[in-house]
Amino acid sequence: MADMTRLSVEEVRQSFKKKDFTTVELTEAYFKAIRKHEDLNAYVTLNEENALEQAKKCDVEKSSCSADVLPPMHGIPIGLKDLFCTKGLKTTACSQMLENFIPPYESTIGEKFRAQGAVLLGKLSLDEFAMGSSNETSYFGPVISPWKSQLSPDIPLVPGGSSGGTSAAISAGLALCATGTDTGGSIRQPAAFTGIVGLKPTYGLSSRYGVIGFASSLDVPGPMARTVGDVASMLCAMVGHDPKDSTSIDRPLVPYHETLGKSIQGLRVGLPKEYILGTLNAEILKVYQDTCDALKEAGAEIFDVSLPNTLAALPVYYVVASAEASSNLSRYDGVRFGYRTIKKVKSLDEFYAYTRQEGFGLEVKKRILVGSYVLSSGAYEAYFQRAQKVRRLVQNDFIEVFKKVDVLLTPTTPSTAFELGGSHKNALDMYFNDIFTVPSSLAGVPAISVPCGLSQECLPIGMQLIANFFKEDILLQTASILEKVFKKYDFNPYAYAGGFNGKL
């Protein structure tokens, strides 16, 4: 039998039905894999005892009823990004500030997975408070990608970020699927770097309740998995109106599986000219062209389109996200929960200031300072309000373009995964990783990253599809066609351990 830890949700469900293995056996296999790959540092907290207990419960439930009546995620081993509050289980946001925080309540999405009978393996690493694109700013140390460059296999690579623990774990087979959050690309960029599928839903489709806030007008929880079908299964389990989140949108539920694999004959695909930068990596450009050809071959019509305000999106994003972060993170003051300074202080202000100096990492403090600056009098109109106006122009670009096409195709990232510690030459280098993902975040439209190729170094390359508000079904349908075409590549990082040549 194939390695249990590389099966899809549907394959696991079929195996459960045929009694090939039990939920306990599957859960044990995942913990064995997690222990074997501890060096990746993907998990912050393991939930082994509770997971095995839940797995036993699933096996009992399976023995007493037909598998067809059980929820789709029943007995599926999942991970949660450590930004999702888990009742009674440590939730840290990978910050010293919340190193020992045990939430008294569960996030709505965590609750939905619990209700379906999913088995929570543990909490996955991220950049501190989701601020980063490489998972290097975690207080608990960087996460290492399971992928290696065939040219320099001894140099560790980043798994992307901020959902880097999630991407590394799924890619390495340490979770069947897991949640991420995407503020400016934090699901799609790590998915692209590790050869998995990552979907940022429409803003407001998935509840933010119980997800530690970074930038509330941008944060979107979403699914990450090895296959498009698994992402669709997770999305069905995750979405739905939540009265506890005032930005949650009340819409009828969509059976996302129904469009998978269906013909895309006549689908109108737009190629936005602003995304094809002169500096774009040649290998990524080649995969972009291959992907475009694959869509054409499958019956799609291709159009050149323009989103004129694309290049302004990145500075807009860093103004807006920093401003919202400075506000969201003001709650960490050392009084009710979280880290507290032990310095002798002369005033409460000093107590807050030392607590926050010691409890937050460098990148988080930098963004709080930038955010406070753009919100301060004198800078508010010049930066914050202007950025919000340009944000509307960015959104208008998408509204206009989706009158002409159904889907946009762009690369997900400007490069393949980079070396650990390799992107800190100046304060802005890291921010440019998000150049293709940020515009759709500002607009609030959904987008998905699908692995579509490998570089000469044997590193995954992801392509991004963007659709109009609530058109996740079209994204998943198109992604499923691409997945079929590019199945010739094995996006298993361990498939090429003996070398790249001859494997394709």
Next chain:
Amino acid sequence: MLHFKKEDLLKIAHFSRICISPEEVETYEGKLFSVVHWFEELEKINVEGVEPLTIPHEDRLRGLEDVPYEDDIEPQTILSNAKNPLDGFFTVPKVIE
């Protein structure tokens, strides 16, 4: 357009309630200057007559009902993450001699 200066850094550090050491002033000054300088690119875009966009679905925003949640979290559970709670209250260090 505005220019970010060292005095601005000290002022916003105070607003943010983040203590910064003299060494950190040096680290942040350059980083923040380049980020804020980059933001000035937005000046090139004509935003005359454009309304600010605060959230993607501004027309669908609704307030939460002004009623307390009916959950069963005990005060002791809320206090369980606090340092040195006393008689059911949060505490802060003594700052008055």
